[in-house]
Amino acid sequence: MTDSVLVAQCSFDLTASSDQADYLVLVPEGVFRGVDGRPFDAPHWLLTPERGRQIVAALNQRNIDMVIDYEHATLKSQVSGEPAPAAGWLKSENFRYIDGVGICSAKFEWLDKAKGYIESGEYKYLSPVLFYNKLGEILALINVALTNTPALDQLPEAKLAAAAQEYFAQNNEDLIMNEFLKLMLQKLGLAETASEQEVLAAANSVFTKIDGAFGTTVSTDQTLAAAIDKAIEVKAAANSQVDPTQYVPIAVYREAVTEAGKAVVGAKTKEIDDLIVAACSDGRLTGQATIAWYKEQAKTNPDFVKAQIEELPKIAALTQRQTEQTNLGGNHQPKTVDDIDQQVSAQLGL
Template structure:
């Protein structure tokens, strides 16, 4: 996973009126002299291009454009390395590559460019043994786009200038990478693309698990793990409720069934009582009407209650009309009622009981 530093021979021609610098082109490319010799080609993907632009834009200082890579050479020869311009911000343009539209030239450099005394822009970038470009180190005005590889001393100077903690990289990074490769289920000789694919697959699984993580939205892995722990803890608490606060569903269902049965029995008793009363007080006359009332009471008890509440009662039918004693008493009363009041008064004065009239 280490990178090698070379001076790219893919320098782009400068236009006198150009308002965009193309620093590294998109896709696979090689130098005019056939380089790279230690990789099949150089390759800048859109994903890596955006990452490089973001990293450069996070720098606190502008990136210098020098003459003929003077900044690197000055690390060994001590000579001044004047700037020809400065790049203030970077962008990745789809279909084009790593670019900048926010830059300025010094007055002297602008004069050189206008006079075509300098015609090419040459970037120094790092790349893997597979040819994948990993970073932009510096940029220079040059007239020799087919530059050779940096001599060993200049490569070392580039390391000192642009790669932080280089003294610890050989000791720490291999062990860290071995651990990450192992956790991702990859071999130690896995390519960078294989590592990126495995990592993105892992992140996608975590995002899709529904734990409230958002790795796809730049959430850190540590924050995502914390979200998973919180979600898992909450789920465990839900699975093991406090028995002092919750009643088992089976108990609740049993009580509901008992209540329903008692309610139904109570309603049936009430309706039966109303039906018997309705038959006795003349609200349900005859067999047909009583059969109808029984069916309504059984099937629609609430409607039967409404009927009983509104149906008139027949007072003359409140008692049993087949009772013999009542019939005789009624007949006697009717017979007595046939005497005139005057006759009854005279008989009473004389102490005589009048009999029934024929």
């Protein structure tokens, strides 16, 4: 039990609850105090509908009835060892939260001796034992007692802590199970007030979805973890199957990229070579050193060479034949090769 969790007994007039034929009010909704003015270590006690429903859900998970004892003898007996006879019983699975009223028991039983005490007025108050925090918010209901005076605070602090610790030890399994159930209800998308049938239906629906999604079968003796492992295995196997119509081996892809690159480079190289030949023919490029420089630049920066050559001016005189001898007697002589043709041929290595 942590320092932030406090335990106390408060008292309510039993006759007010006894007038209700259908239920016994155990903890009222809203802000309240004990008949003696407590709590003294919190501004008040507070039970909200949300917290009340949580407490009721936890109480209805118990497999045993809750005792109504005399003067909180059950808690005291953890220290004193004295008997703790029952005055009555609150039946399990019959706790209810009624809006505007609070935590109630819809099925309770007073034993004959307690009935006599109540009818004769020897016991007047119903006293629930509560866990609450320093803000006064109710956290849990431990049990209920018949009492006439608030008696729990008469226990020394150490004994009170020991009694509460003993209660926690006895109910630890129930508390853990309640936390687990709350988690499962949340994961299943259910409210904490869901019935057992609703929980089973939601769980079976989840198992069916797992089977349908991954082709697994959650048998009665198979754990959920095993089903999830099988689903992961099926999914991994499905992902490992490659559609050959959609994918090619990486070696084929790389080869195709390489060949495409070579084709582009080859086309670019031929284009530049043709451009240089044309430029030599029309006089834009002259001189072996100049032509050699452009050819060298074309190896690494063909676009630069292309742009440069296209900007060069053409020399008209070098684009025309300057001499051609004709035999007026009717016999044609071979055409002479002028100096310009020779220069171009020499520069092109022809």
